[in-house]
Amino acid sequence: MSGSARKDLAPDEAQRRASHPETSVWVSANAGSGKTHALTTRVARLLLAGTEPERILCLTFTKAAAAEMSARLYKRLGGWATMADEELAPAIADMEGRTPDGAKLATARRLFARAVETPGGLKIQTIHAFCERLLGRFPLEADVPPQFEILDERRAQELMDEVRDTVLRRASESPETPLGIALSHVVERVDELTFGKLLSEVTGKRGNFAKLLARFGGLEGIRAAIRVALSVEEGESVEALLEEITTPPDAAMRRAAEVLAGGTKTDAERAAALNTFFSSAAQRDAVDTYTGIFLTKEMMPRKTLITKKLGEENPETAQALEAEQARIVRLVGRMKALRVAEATEAIVAIAVEIL
Numbered sequence: 001m002s003g004s005a006r007k008d009l010a011p012d013e014a015q016r017r018a019s020h021p022e023t024s025v026w027v028s029a030n031a032g033s034g035k036t037h038a039l040t041t042r043v044a045r046l047l048l049a050g051t052e053p054e055r056i057l058c059l060t061f062t063k064a065a066a067a068e069m070s071a072r073l074y075k076r077l078g079g080w081a082t083m084a085d086e087e088l089a090p091a092i093a094d095m096e097g098r099t100p101d102g103a104k105l106a107t108a109r110r111l112f113a114r115a116v117e118t119p120g121g122l123k124i125q126t127i128h129a130f131c132e133r134l135l136g137r138f139p140l141e142a143d144v145p146p147q148f149e150i151l152d153e154r155r156a157q158e159l160m161d162e163v164r165d166t167v168l169r170r171a172s173e174s175p176e177t178p179l180g181i182a183l184s185h186v187v188e189r190v191d192e193l194t195f196g197k198l199l200s201e202v203t204g205k206r207g208n209f210a211k212l213l214a215r216f217g218g219l220e221g222i223r224a225a226i227r228v229a230l231s232v233e234e235g236e237s238v239e240a241l242l243e244e245i246t247t248p249p250d251a252a253m254r255r256a257a258e259v260l261a262g263g264t265k266t267d268a269e270r271a272a273a274l275n276t277f278f279s280s281a282a283q284r285d286a287v288d289t290y291t292g293i294f295l296t297k298e299m300m301p302r303k304t305l306i307t308k309k310l311g312e313e314n315p316e317t318a319q320a321l322e323a324e325q326a327r328i329v330r331l332v333g334r335m336k337a338l339r340v341a342e343a344t345e346a347i348v349a350i351a352v353e354i355l
């Protein structure tokens with residue numbers, strides 16, 4: 001049978017219904033409203049009704065809750081063991097709603113000794129402890145080593161640190177391997193503090209990486225999925241994108257430089273930037289100068305590429321600048337996606353090796 005303490009009942013009656021040993025009850029209530037009291041009362045009533053202590057199991061989420069409940073229960077049973085009839089009878093009557101006879105009082109006084117003498121004591125434990133005990137009893141069925149031990153957080157972290165250091169040493173000793181390249185890619189982009197945080201994040205999320213491996217069939221499968229997710233084409237490289245960015249429509253942009261030179265100070269500055277780019281011995285070195293004509297420092301498209309009056313007088317130049325800006329925005333977006341893909345692939349490569 002299942003149910004809950006009805007709100008229209010008096011508090012004492014609701015507690016009695018919730019703690020009755022012959023019913024199955026769900027109790028829902030706010031913190032501090034008496035759920036633990038109801039549960040300890042229920043265990044006391046089960047013992048008083050003749051249930052063997054070893055047949056009772058109480059599970060909690062935290063060790064603190066388990067300790068609190070155990071302390072309350074033993075305190076109540078210990079109090080019953082030393083109470084006079086004049087005190088014990090009203091206490092049990094208040095709990096059960098009826099006056100106990102002499103036999104029940106005698107039983108109540110023996111409960112503390114029975115609980116203490118039960119091998120292992122009353123089983124009031126956390127869900128984790130219960131699961132550990134269950135695995136210990138059936139290791140072969142659970143596919144775990146017999147007589148296994150549970151690692152505490154400190155020892156687990158020590159082992160993870162050892163694994164991490166081994167992987168990093170292996171990567172640094174073989175810089176030409178995929179693992180070595182991945183490590184170089186990461187350390188070139190983050191400082192020591194950020195790198196440490198990144199590795200902690202990787203080891204802390206190792207379950208997620210294991211799922212990725214299982215889902216995509218290995219590192220190459222994950223790599224392919226990353227590139228699909230970011231719309232990065234196979235074989236696409238930063239070098240190729242930089243080459244494309246620094247190969248603008250030459251005639252149109254040289255004409256734009258001439259037009260801009262005859263405009264306002266702002267126009268003239270853009271013209272100078274274009275001329276600097278075209279006169280550079282290695283245009284690849286002036287890529288920031290060139291993209292800066294069309295994009296802000298935040299890599300957003302500039303709202304104005306040519307002043308209004310000059311643009312109205314030279315509509316073809318204004319259109320050419322807008323078209324070039326659109327081309328630069330598209331290529332820079334592809335480069336961002338590619339760099340994110342490469343950084344993610346490097347992190348995953350290290351994570352897989354740690355796994």
